[in-house]
Amino acid sequence: MRANRILDTLAGQGITRRAFLKYCATLASLMALPPSAGKAFADALAKAPRPSVIWLPFQECTGCTEAITRSHSPSIEGMLFDMISLDYQETLMAAAGHQAEAALHEAIQRNMGKYLLIVDGSVPLGLDGAYSCIAGRSNLETLKEVAAGAAAIVAMGSCAAYGGLPKANPNPTGAVAVSDVIKDKPIINIPGCPPIPVVMTGVLAHFLTFGGLPELDRLGRPKAFYGETIHDRCYRRPFYDQGKFAKTFDDEGARKGWCLFELGCKGPVTYNACASVKWNDGTSWPVESGHGCLGCSEPDFWDAGGFYKALSMPARPLKLEPAAIAAGVVAGAAIAASSRSRKSAAKAAHETTTLADLEK
Ligand code: SF4
Ligand code: SF4
Structure with missing residues (x-):
């Protein structure tokens, strides 16, 4: 060495x-x-x-x-x-x-x-x-x-x-x-x-x-x-909470960025950081690309299979305040926006505050 x-x-x-x-x-x-x-x-x-x-x-x-x-x-x-x-x-x-x-x-x-x-x-x-x-x-x-x-x-x-x-x-x-x-x-x-x-x-x-x-x-x-599920941090979560689910990969809901739960997304039972850290230098991640999470960071995910079958757990919409729902819809609609520009903005804001702390 x-x-x-x-x-x-x-x-x-x-x-x-x-x-x-x-x-x-x-x-x-x-x-x-x-x-x-x-x-x-x-x-x-x-x-x-x-x-x-x-x-x-x-x-x-x-x-x-x-x-x-x-x-x-x-x-x-x-x-x-x-x-x-x-x-x-x-x-x-x-x-x-x-x-x-x-x-x-x-x-x-x-x-x-x-x-x-x-x-x-x-x-x-x-x-x-x-x-x-x-x-x-x-x-x-x-x-x-x-x-x-x-x-x-x-x-x-x-x-x-x-x-x-x-x-x-x-x-x-x-x-x-x-x-x-x-x-x-x-x-x-x-x-x-x-x-x-x-x-x-x-x-x-x-x-x-x-x-x-x-x-x-x-x-x-x-x-x-791995402390939180994909579902905890997913930007499509507001649609899940409203009960708005894409039924096929090319329907109106899919185009609007609705939740992929009914298309087999395993985000609710998968612990990983994809939704917050993302992939390829923070460019995107599977759910942002329109495909549900396969649960790859959980034991025996392959044998569990059913990648396109909804989890047997019921989709249970939370009771959210109207303001929270409105904020969620706005966040979900941002699917069309550039992920890279959002990432850059967030990163710049973060660096401005924490660098100052470090350089004291
Ligand atoms: S797409 Fe998957 S991870 Fe995202 S809210 Fe729907 S079920 Fe949860
Ligand atoms: S299947 Fe995709 S979204 Fe789910 S944990 Fe693995 S890499 Fe992340």
Whole structure:
């Protein structure tokens, strides 16, 4: 691992201190932390050496790696690779074969007990693990060896967190989650198919700043990002509350941006941050594109199926005050407005207030 500090590395990439402070303030805001946390992030990250990260891709589709690397520099997701020393990642590293294996073992020895282990993909146990082997060893063998020297483990994506699509019935490879086989290390689950990149960045920054994992929910997910349902933060929620539902993907209701509940949206039972953080540098997210949430950050979402079948729970319109309904209708009608311009305006307002706090 290179011994340079994160701030030096960022400076070498042309990222100014001001941009760095903006990043810290935004991160604190996204994680629902008080403004003082932005300063704590800035102070700790500026001094911290780049942490060693070993990333093991197992039984996966590479979607999680794709999601993390599809960043829009200088977005906060893009900073991920400047903040860490990614010492092993088969998909991204130049080395292959024996060289790659040597790099893995060198990274383990050099950072014993201190590195962060990221795993994406499930672990197949069937046929003694023969369904997925690297360098002649099963994923289970590799996981046990690398986990033994890790400070903490991040199970990235629904496959590593819950078994995911490979575990779907009839689970021909005997796929399990990381937490099913590793019991003696702190594990944080970042589910999603794929997971939202900024969640990974936030967890990493929290680990470096506060020396541990953020508060987790009952499924091992960071509460800051998985504490509310998609439905809680959905901009179509006012239509749900009024009982206005699109009946097909191309009817009048769909064109007006009405709620997708009757078209199978799983937002009411899905905990994730898509509705607030969005995707592709905050450009949009599935419901904003006109498709219901599939529930990809919940266990066994694939087996639950029924992606276009309404949840059996009844749609229960809340009793809202007329003023709240009117405000909701206005918000819902904004579906036609540019999401990017709305995002820029919100971001600018946020940065104006929190940057001032940080630069005191
Ligand atoms: S579209 Fe889905 S998440 Fe949004 S309000 Fe309707 S049911 Fe809830
Ligand atoms: S909207 Fe739902 S299905 Fe889509 S990425 Fe977010 S949690 Fe997954």
